[in-house]
Amino acid sequence: MADLQKKEPVALPTWPDEVYRVLKDADVRQVGMVPDAGHSRLIRAFEADPQARVITLTTEEEGIAMLAGAWLGGERGVLLLQSSGVGNCINMLSLPMICRMPLLMLVTMRGEWGEFNPWQVPMGQGTRAVLEAMGVIVTRADEPHLVASTVSGAANLAFNTWRPAAVLIGQRVLGAKNFKELARK
Amino acid sequence: MNVPNELLHRRDVVNELLRDRSDLLVVAGLGAPNWDISAAGDSPNNFPLWGAMGAAAMMGFGLAIAQPKRRVLVITGDGEMLMSLGALATIAVQNPANLTIAVLDNERFGETGMQKTHTAAGVDLAGIATAAGFRTSRIVRTMAEVTEIRDLAHRGNGPVFAQVKINPEALYFVLPPADGGILTTRFRQSVLGDGSLYN
Numbered sequence A: 001m002a003d004l005q006k007k008e009p010v011a012l013p014t015w016p017d018e019v020y021r022v023l024k025d026a027d028v029r030q031v032g033m034v035p036d037a038g039h040s041r042l043i044r045a046f047e048a049d050p051q052a053r054v055i056t057l058t059t060e061e062e063g064i065a066m067l068a069g070a071w072l073g074g075e076r077g078v079l080l081l082q083s084s085g086v087g088n089c090i091n092m093l094s095l096p097m098i099c100r101m102p103l104l105m106l107v108t109m110r111g112e113w114g115e116f117n118p119w120q121v122p123m124g125q126g127t128r129a130v131l132e133a134m135g136v137i138v139t140r141a142d143e144p145h146l147v148a149s150t151v152s153g154a155a156n157l158a159f160n161t162w163r164p165a166a167v168l169i170g171q172r173v174l175g176a177k178n179f180k181e182l183a184r185k
Numbered sequence B: 001m002n003v004p005n006e007l008l009h010r011r012d013v014v015n016e017l018l019r020d021r022s023d024l025l026v027v028a029g030l031g032a033p034n035w036d037i038s039a040a041g042d043s044p045n046n047f048p049l050w051g052a053m054g055a056a057a058m059m060g061f062g063l064a065i066a067q068p069k070r071r072v073l074v075i076t077g078d079g080e081m082l083m084s085l086g087a088l089a090t091i092a093v094q095n096p097a098n099l100t101i102a103v104l105d106n107e108r109f110g111e112t113g114m115q116k117t118h119t120a121a122g123v124d125l126a127g128i129a130t131a132a133g134f135r136t137s138r139i140v141r142t143m144a145e146v147t148e149i150r151d152l153a154h155r156g157n158g159p160v161f162a163q164v165k166i167n168p169e170a171l172y173f174v175l176p177p178a179d180g181g182i183l184t185t186r187f188r189q190s191v192l193g194d195g196s197l198y199n
Helices: A015-025 A037-047 A061-072 A083-089 A091-098 A118-133 A144-161 A179-183 B010-017 B032-039 B056-066 B078-082 B085-094 B125-132 B143-155 B180-192
Strands: A028-033 A053-056 A076-082 A103-108 A137-141 A164-169 B025-028 B046-048 B072-077 B099-105 B136-140 B160-165
Touching: A015 A037, A015 A144, A028 A037, A028 A061, A028 B056, A037 A053, A037 A076, A037 A103, A053 B085, A061 A076, A061 A083, A061 A091, A061 A103, A061 B056, A061 B085, A061 B180, A076 A083, A083 A091, A083 A103, A083 A118, A091 A164, A091 B180, A103 A144, A118 A137, A118 A164, A137 A144, A144 A164, B010 B032, B010 B072, B010 B099, B010 B143, B025 B032, B025 B056, B032 B046, B032 B072, B032 B099, B046 B180, B056 B072, B056 B078, B056 B085, B056 B099, B072 B078, B078 B099, B078 B125, B085 B125, B099 B125, B099 B143, B125 B136, B125 B160, B136 B143, B143 B160
Parallel strands: A028 A053, A028 A076, A076 A103, A103 A164, A137 A164, B025 B046, B025 B072, B072 B099, B099 B160, B136 B160
Antiparallel strands: none
């Protein structure tokens, strides 16, 4: 058992770097986010980018409204959030829908594969249904090597057909936290 | 109208804020502020919201940082602003110099039967904006002070926040286009040019 619990040295995932390049190619300038560990590498890349502005939000729906304003002013953006934050966005999703505006959301999933915290499960299991109920086109990546191409497809769809699109990045890509391990003294 | 303690009339306030508006960009929150900016004269540089309560301030902010050479004025109500108090913190941290937020504070939810909002109980929105870090934040009670806010919105150093105490009067509606696609397209065409019509 002791051997199984030993941490294997794991190479840092590089898919966030590929996603950064995809978003740069899409000319994303405004990055609204409520942070998630799964987005941390992408957030650092944008923080180091003088052509982009990272805006920390107090709640995710602020980002929907902000990116609607960005579009009115001719800038493109992305909203980075965790699945729990999707629920905060529901009514605000009316805005890009009714105004035929693009919206690109990258959602890191909780409450599914390997989840340890039961409180994450209700919103995690409801994420896709909530987005689709509001008319958001949802695609999903469950393998690290598929994330960037999925984001690229969603970005093209959002910015070329003026509608909200979300990419769900599966918990299997991100790895599940083990709270018992974190709690161990 | 300059008598202290006499409440301002909302359409006088909005007409003054938008006087000689030049290329000012305006976002209005849902309900009466939408009708107010439309009563002052519909314009492609207006974005009147018909829903998405709580969107106005952040929409103005996203627009302001996308268009740093233009001036952006958000006109909204106290109920709408109360729904997104966190936005005041987000905006203050970002410190956009070209953004002014004017809250028409009648201390009521005007569209739903004039129920009292938190400001009727004394919640100080301007104090909240000051505490969040807005460069300028004021409670406004006279037309002379409205003119100062108008001038700050047009050429001052923002972000500026104004809580304008107004009469809780219910006025006739003046409706702008309701189609969000039309509002978006005409705004972008005005700000970005005809190229915005093409992919």
